[in-house]
Amino acid sequence: MGTESESGGTSRSRARPPRRRREEIFEAAAGVFHEKGYKATSIQDIADAVGILKGSLYYYITSKEDLLFEILQGVHREGLQNLERIEATSGTPMQKIRAFATLHVRHNAENLVKMAVFFHDFRSLSPERQQLIVAERDLYDQHFRNLLIAGQKDGSVCPDLDPKLTAIEIFGMMNWIYHWYRPTGSLSMDELAQTIADFVVAGLACDPTTHAPGHRRAFAPMPDVPPPRLDPTADETGD
Template sequence: MRQPAGRSPRRSGGERKPREERWAELIEVATQIFYEKGYDGASLQDIADRLGMLKGSLYYYIQSKEDLLFDVISTVHKDGLAVVRARSEIEGDPLQRLENVIRGHVEHTCRHLVPTAVFLHELSSLPIDRREEILGSEHAYQGVFRDLVHEGQAAGQVRPDLDPRLAALSILGSTNWVYRWFRPGGEFSPEQIGGEMAEMAIRGIATDEALRSRAS
């Protein structure tokens, strides 16, 4: 059963937090509320109550509930994208870098289950143009995986019969699903899951020669 975060006590005027700190807290609380109740079931009053502030005060930061969902999902996407981009830049051949990216994506997902769930469940609640604004015209997150598959084909490490976009979607589809069954403190650690899922993905797309090279 989902457990709500604790409600913040109301603060007097002299105890107001800096705007940046309050904004970060707003995003965190809104993410939790959207997770607990879903976007349609959540209200700005729910979020204001959890923050210990008046509903009207939220409009200092946002214009609507849709704007808040947009900011929440943008934050989740930006944080995850930073992780996979950083992993893709670690020195190595395309398959090594793809392995790093898959590991990073899975580990990040396991450690941020609530934001991941909100992103995957509620992205479709936004209008198409706002979804595209987050994802980018080239789907930047997917693009990190797709580009590495393409580089692997150019290096002779990835099977040439595969479509890079379909391969990227397949990898993301399987790894994204981790959020549905991973349990913190359970039998498998984020690192173990990331390592095994990366190994399975690489074995599914690599050429025989590349697999032999990795084994040696």
């Protein structure tokens, strides 16, 4: 039986597109989305970035949204694979929390452009596809909250902490690195991941034998901060 060529020739059956070419297209599309924004990017822009004809691009995709969805789903798929790696270990909850933070930060640092596209262009997906991504995200987030709860049960994670709020705070810190981290800087990816993992563990750790409610605030009590000074030139009447 015949196959369909990349240049768009007709055929009674379609050969599976080469995986390497698909990856090149996804990488190029992520770069263009990041540079121009999803809505401002055309299929021609992506074809030019890949170095193929616009018609050839449709051999691999059916729409621009297909590309965005594949990029975002790929980000989650790799994250879920990291969960499987963590669960394959026999470590304590706190050790798994360290592994989770380390792998999460490392993954984000290796995919800075894709992470930027994820956070900037997620809502450009159709509602149905957004729901699929959110379902995977919720599964990932819940896994981390479960580790926090397990740590509280064995006494390694401070019981004062609310698992849901704590997870949101930690993810906020880890996910924001796409905005400021550059691999060409003085901090390697491994150093970045280790530093943030250290920070996460230190912020969660608790000695159950000496724990007292609110003890964390005793490390640095809030000082008496004076109120803001009023601008003497401001019109107090508001007129």
